[in-house]
Amino acid sequence: SQQGEEDPQALSIQEGENATMNCSYKTSINNLQWYRQNSGRGLVHLILIRSNEREKHSGRLRVTLDTSKKSSSLLITASRAADTASYFCATGWMDSSYKLIFGSGTRLLVRP
């Protein structure tokens, strides 16, 4: 089964509004990453937060991580129509090698 589960599964907002997506996971991690996937395209890395970090910013993106609750959130501020995509959280951890386990994703629609 997949490590991360996103909530909500789908989100529809108006351009200019903020979008918040949540991710929960089950086991210990080294880091948590967020990826974006536009329709018909591959995944693009957005941001990485390490297990000893609590918050990270990148442009209009803000990610938080609460390891005690095994959860993370991605906030996109001042959304644009171009932000319409699926967003996936992926938990990174070391086994015999470094592994990424992806969640099921949140489909974001930003209406113009």
Next chain:
Amino acid sequence: EAGVAQSPRYKIIEKRQSVAFWCNPISGHATLYWYQQILGQGPKLLIQFQNNGVVDDSQLPKDRFSAERLKGVDSTLKIQPAKLEDSAVYLCASSVLMTSGTSTDTQYFGPGTRLTVL
């Protein structure tokens, strides 16, 4: 910097046929991954290479799937014979291998190959 290249972009086959996908990672990236992404789900790792060696193939259905990376650069993923449930997008990704022997955290993905099995 050129990204991860994959071909073909789309493939339609009938069940029990065979199919092969090709991936060329970013130059200098020693670690290469193949993922399967079923519609509505996140990507699932099938196999991971470091240079031309397999690091993890625990989730690869070895009775029908095979992959190789003979020269440590390009890679091919094959399905033979295909089943209806193999319909998915097959994503290739690559990452840098650190001198410590571990891969960096960020993976760079190609556009994927969308496979439809009829």
